[in-house]
């Protein structure tokens with residue numbers, strides 16, 4: 001069953017949000033069945049292959065970046081994948097098309113840990129979880145939702161409360177809950193998952209790509225790791241996306257998935273009071289965590 005809720009945006013206009021089993025999604029996302037609950041069920045029962053990699057991210061945490069890196073590691077090549085990562089995106093795709101993709105597949109999904117395909121867990125599929133500091137996530141999400149027309153008012157001030165659940169819903173789910181679930185999963189299954197911080201990847205890409213190479217057992221040599229880091233730098237990926245990639249899903253003139261790619265852009269949007277409010281929200285909603293996010297480099 002799906003429940004729909006109408007969210008009154010700060011400008012007075014209405015945004016319809018779908019709820020199902022603890023997940024909230026914004027309207028007009030073109031779910032194949034048009035029904036979030038049915039789609040979640042299909043995701044949970046999605047059949048995996050033993051050489052799949054499962055890339056788990058809260059939205060705007062560097063999914064496209066790490067997706068490309070993993071494929072290059074798997075193929076031991078710096079050739080860009082022609083198809084964008086949305087082809088292997090479980091959230092909104094017709095899953096029969098994802099099921100038909102050739103191996104190697106880097107399945108990617110924003111659903112929280114408890115909505116991960118059951119076979120990923122039962123078959124010990126390798127999981128790469130990428131996480132990013134919440135303040136930069138908020139800014140990136142703001143531009144994303146504005147770009148897609150899901151949130152059309154101009155001010156970040158009015159958008160931030162949505163990320164904190166103030167209007168009774170979240171963009172997807174609570175970020176704290178999302179990272180908390182994967183932290184708990186990691187403690188229980190340390191060999192099945194690697195957690196990568198966006199900030200670490202930005203600071204020293206080769207170091208993080210080396211960790212991925214070891215975890216995935218892809219056997220790339222050091223010189224190739226350096227080439228992959230360069231091929232996947234912000235400017236090179238942005239260029240490849242614009243000039244080379246096939247993207248039938250989300251080419252919108254006013255939206256660029258490769259926006260800034262910085263750590264600390266939040267400082268251009270947050271007031272001191274908002275930053276403190278977010279710090280409080282995180283310490284209340286993410287107690288006893290060992291996660292350590294960096295807000296600047």
Ligand code: A3P
Nearest residue numbers: 060061062063064065140233234258259260261
């Ligand atoms: P910004 O909006 O802050 O620029 P996702 O792929 O999960 O939707 O995340 C998108 C964010 O990752 C965007 O952040 C985007 O610019 C950033 N990003 C993508 N590729 C990157 C790269 N190679 N280096 C740094 N940031 C990158």
